[in-house]
Amino acid sequence: METADITRPADALTFRVGTRSDVPELVALIESAYRGEASKAGWTTEADLLDGQRTDPEGVAAVIDAENSRLLTVERDGELVACCQVERRGEHAYFGMFAVRPALQGAGLGKVIIAEAERFAWAEWGAREMHMTVISAREELIAWYERRGYSRTGQMSPFPYGDERFGVPRRADLQFELLVKSLVKPLV
Template sequence: MDTPAARLTFRDATDADVDALVALIESAYRGESSRTGWTTEADILDGQRTDPEGVLAVIKSPDSRLLTVERDGEVVACCQLEHRGAHAYFGMFAVSPALQGGGLGKVIIAEAERHAREVWGAREMHMTVISVRNDLIAWYERRGYRRTGETTPFPYGDERFGVPRRDDLEFELLVKPLA
């Protein structure tokens, strides 16, 4: 049986992965290619989702790892994990749009949570999600994350994070206990 976890390889990203990871993240969130999947932000943001400098900064950070997921030698997903003491931060999560909806995301988030809990001893996983992304927040809630109501402003005017198509964007903190 070919499960979503079959033939997957999890590894830390290297400098050589930057271009492939930027292309993956952009394809999952921006532009027409992102509409193939369900995680698109194309209706609320134009411009870039990340850039080579941002991806490289995560790779080089001593408290982070950019978990890269390959299937049959091809990069198909990634996520950032950052050790922040008693909790870990989960971000920069992207699954190839053509593979979304098949269970791959569930496998990856479970591996990220396992790593944070078993390797770092983190008791909680934190993430921020754009608060108007109701479908995405509901997906995380089904995985055990809860909305905190704690928000931070969207960085309007900083095109490294995209060009907003609306004026009501903010990030909401979601938290899941890992113990």
């Protein structure tokens, strides 16, 4: 089993915008971070809440192809270790499709990646806020985002029950909560 190397500096990471040729590897990464037995090696698993898929090649390709969306890929030594979606939505940006290889979770990569996504949204689009939706039952994950400066809004949206592209729910009470963070101009 791969172990996290927390001694590696953040500058050993390479960020780039994903392309269509990345789709198979990105789908595998996202699936491994959220669903099935492999996801249980990390702490972001949704395997206790949802069965089925987290995404599919068409969904990842749609994010890559969308005019106002970027799927940032994160590599270490040429190997894909994480990704996230950043999408321009007017004056704010949306953060989603965030995945870190399960064996590397808990090593500080997430903090670096979300900070880069925020910097990207500000620099590329002048976004003043970052929005995201998180399954409200994911209290530990929401607490992690709160430590990064995100606030719970109490604004809920329904889980897409019956649309297996987003998974097969194991509970009847799933919903998404909107989290928001104000972005400020970086000092650097």
